Amino acid sequence: MSTIRKILAIRAVREFLRIFLAVFAALVLGFLITLAVSKQPIEAYKAFLLGPVSRFNRFGDWIEESITLILLGLAVSLAFRAKQFSLGQDGQMLMGALVSGSIALFVPLPFLLRVPLALLAAMLVGFIWGYIPGYLKAHLDANEIVSTLMLNTIALKIYDYFLIFWIKPPGAGYNASDFFPVEGKLPTFLPALPFIADLQKRFADHTNITIMLYLMIIAIVVAFFLMFRTPFGYELRTVGANIKFARYGGIDTKKTIILVFAVSGIFAGLAGAHLAMGIHTKLIANITVGLGFEGIVVAIMARNNPLFVPIAGLAYGYLRAGADVMERASDVSREMVLVIQAIIILLVTAERILPMVQQVITARRQAAAGAAEMTEGENNVV
C-alpha cells in the first residue's frame, strides 16, 4: 500500500496516469458511440484499434502521419508553454509547404543543395508567419487567437492563388502541381546499403517514411534543449508561469513573446515541408486538411514537454490512422476521432477532475470507516 502511495506521489507518474486515464476514458466513450451508431460495432472498433499495424503500408501511413503530428506538437508545446495560444500552425504549415514545394519544383539545383534549401526556406517562412502574430501580441496586445486564425485563412488563400495561377501545369483540370523531380524529393529513411536492400525496397515501395524521420528526432532534441537548457527557454517558461514576475525579473517579455511565436513557426514550417516533399511529393489543394488543430492535442497530451511529444504524437497518430482504416472497413466515419480528441483535451486539461475523484474516494473510505465504527459501537452497546 505504502509503496503504491509513494509511486503515486511522484508528479510525473501522476501526470502519466492522468493522461492514460483520459485517453482510456475517451476510447471507452468512442466505443460506446460506435455501439450506438454501427451495425457491426465490434468489427469497426477492431479496425480502429488494430488497423494501423494490420498492413505494411498502413504502418507507413501511421509513421508518416506521426512525423507531421510530432513536429506540430513541438510547435504548439513551445507556444503553449509560454501561455501564448498560437493557433497559427495551419498557416505556417501551408506557407512551408508552398515555399519548399516551389523550390523543389523550380529551382534548378542538384539534390544535395535543393533539398536543404527547400527545408531551410520552409523553416524561414514558418518563422516569418509566426513573427507577425507574435509582434502584434507583444507590441499591440492583439488577441493571438484571432490574429493567428486570420493568418491561417490568409495563408490558405495565398497558397491557393499560387497553386492555381503559377504552379499548376497549364491546362490541367485539377488543382495540383506536377510530381516533384527526384532532386526535390526527400529520400527514404533507410540508406541504400547492400545488406538491407530488400528492406529498403519494401519501405520505399510501400511507404513515404523519409529522412524527415531523422530531422524530426533532431527537432525533438533541439526543442528540448531550447526549452530547458538555454536562456531563451528559461525566459519562455518564466513568461508562461507568470508574465508579471518575468517582467519584474528583467526579462524582455516582448522580445520573448515574439520569438516564441516565431520559433514555434519554424517547426510548423518544417511540418509543411514534410507534407509537400515527403508525403505527397507534389503540391495539392487543401494539403493540410484535417491537421489544423491536431498539434494542440499532441502538445496537451505531452503536457507541453518536448520529450513527451513523440510518445503523444505516435499515440495520437495511431488513433488517426486507425480511424482512417475504420472508415474504409466499416460504416463509422473517421470524424469520431475528432470527438475522442476533444474529450481527451477536456479531460486532460480539467484541473479539478483528479482532485474530485480523489475526494470521492476518500469520502467513500471515510464513510466506510465511519460505518465500521458505528457497527463496532453498536456491538459494544449490545
Next chain:
Amino acid sequence: MSFDHILKAIFSALFLANILRISTPLILPALGGLVTDLAGATNIALEGIMLVAAFTGVVVSAYTKSVTAGILCGILSGVLISALLAYFYLYLKTDVFLAGIAINIMATGGTIFLLYILTGDKGNSSKLASGMAPIVHIPLIKDIPFLGTVLSGHNIFTYAAFLLTWLVAIFLYRTPLGTHLRAAGENPEAAATLGIDVKQTQLIAFLMSGFLASLGGLNLSMAYLTLFQREMTAGRGFIALAAVYLGGRKPWGTLIAAMIFGFADALSNQLASLEIPSQLVQSIPYVVTIIALVVYALQKRAQLIERTRRFQERELAKSGGGATGS
C-alpha cells in the same frame, strides 16, 4: 465588368441589403462574444456553438416539419454546449481557451459524424427537407423605393440582430445583473467582496452567449442557406470575436464592427467579377480583421495615455492648489 460598374453596384440598394444579410451571422455571435468578454472570459467556442445550433436546427426542422421546433431546439443545443464550456471553465478549472478549442473540435467532428449517420453524406444536408425561417416584409417601408429594398424583406434573424443589440445594451448598462456582470469582468475580487456571485454571473453570461451565437448559427443554416454544410461557419465565430474588440467592447460598436466585416465580405463578392484573382479578394475580410485588431490596440493605448495625462493634470492642479492654500 469595368470599375465603373462595380462602383454603381456598390452604391445600389441591393448591395446595402446584401451587407445586412451577410452581417447578420456576424452580429449575433459578436454580441455573444461581447457578453462573455465583459464578464471576464473569452468565449472562443462561438464557432462550435454556431455549428451545433445550425446542425440541430436543420435536423429538427426536417424531422418535425416545424421551423419553430427547429429554431427552438437549435437554440437549446447551443445553450447546452455553452453551458458545457462554462462547466469545464468555472467548475472544473479548465483553461477557457483549451476548453473552447476542444468544444470547437467536438462540434466540427460531431456534426459531420452525425450528418453522415443521418444522410450518408459528409458534405451537406441537401437530402433532408429542412425548413426556412420566415422573411419579414415591413408594411409601409417595403413600398418606399430605395429604403424598401434595403430594409425590408430580410429574414427574422436580421431584425432580431438589431433588436438584440438594443436589448443587450439595455441589459448591460441599465440592469443590476448587467452591472454585476461587467463588475465581475472588470475586477472579480472586488466584485466578490461586494457580494456578487462571480461564478454564477459568469455562468449566466455564458448561457446568454450560447443563446446569441446559436441564433447566428441558425441564421446560417435556416435563412442564409437552407441546408447544413460541414464547417459552414467558416471562421465567423472568430471574426465575431475580432468585431468585439474593434467595436470597443460596446454593443453598438460591436454591431458596427460586424457590419464593417460584412461590408468587406460583400465587397469581395462584388470585386470577384473584376479580373482580380478571387483568392486575393476573398482574403480581404481576414486582412481587415487583423488591421482591426491593430486599430483597436492603438485606440486602447491612446485612451490609456489620455487617461494618464488627465490624471496627472488633475493631480498637478490639486497639488498646485494646495501649495497656494498654504
